[in-house]
Amino acid sequence: RSRITMPQELRNRVLIAAGALCGLALAARAARAARQKASRASACIRVAVASKEVHAAVNDAVARAMNAVVTGHVAPSLVADQPVDLEQTLRGARNRIWHVIGTTEAMENYDMVVGIENGILRGGTTGAGAGEDGGGDVDEVWLDFSVVVVRDLKTGHEAVTSSAGLRIPSSAVGAWAEAGCEGTVGEALADESGCDPTDPHAFLTGGAFPRAFLLEQAVCVAVARLPSRSEVPVSDSIVSDA
Known part of the structure; x- marks a missing residue:
């Protein structure tokens, strides 16, 4: 063939x-x-986190919540070391944001800024003497919480939320007050228990809900409250008010 x-x-x-x-x-x-x-x-957006100290766990929590590349910034709150009500705590979180916006170079490279401030709030009293008749033991109820402010630098819109409030021992609040309200209640609790003063939440929940976890949930809620950029005109100024 x-x-x-x-x-x-x-x-x-x-x-x-x-x-x-x-x-x-x-x-x-x-x-x-x-x-x-x-x-x-x-x-994957770029986010600046403004807080009292740079904590890797907190930055990681924000990164997960926002699918973002996160940079931590130390920023003053310009309020008391231990804010005692919602208004003061919110003001501290916003002050941290504006400090970062005003002092950070190449801020135009960021998409959002997250401001975090921790505070305490008196929620009332509990115990046998807390009713109308009085008498008996009365224990004050104090809640520890964080205010989270997320600001979209491209639109100027802002979302505010808080972490879940966690009851803290009134003895720690009392010790903090007796010390002249110096430092934080977390530090007073650390003196009593030996816990991490920056994360008493982990101690109070037996390790189930550390501060970073609670902040992650709060950031998720705040981001969900922001309007989509397609729904609002994009601002030329990163410091415009909503």
């Missing part, structure tokens, strides 16, 4: 064409991967 042989020149052309097709296929695959990576990167 006779065999049909392909001229060497034609064979070379076929091999070159096949190689080119393979190269195009690989290039297309690489381009798709690059587009997917770029898409994921564009969905």
Whole structure:
């Protein structure tokens, strides 16, 4: 049987064409991967977190909640070390945001700023003597909470929420008050219990709900309250008011 042989020149052309097709296929695959990576990167926003101290656990919590690249910034609250009501705590969180906006270089590279301030709130009394008749033992109810403010620097809109309030021992509040209200109630509780003064929440919940976890939930709620950028005009100023 006779065999049909392909001229060497034609064979070379076929091999070159096949190689080119393979190269195009690989290039297309690489381009798709690059587009997917770029898409994921564009969905990942840049966020500045303004707080009393830079805590990796808190930054990680914000990053998870917002799918963001997070940079921590130490920012003063310009309120008492231990805010005692909602108004003061909210003011502290906002002051931290404006400090970061006013002092950070290349702020235009950020999409949002998160301000965090921890406070305590007197919720009333409990015990046998807490009713109308009085008498008996009365224990004050104090709640520890954080105010979270998320500001969209592209639109100027702001969302405010709080973490879940956690009851703290009135003895720690009393010790803090007797010390002249210096420092924080968390530090007073740490003196009593040996817990982490920056995370008494973990101690009070047996490790179930550390501060970072509670903040992550609060940030998620705040972000959900922000209007979509497609729904509002984009502001040219990162410091415009909502």
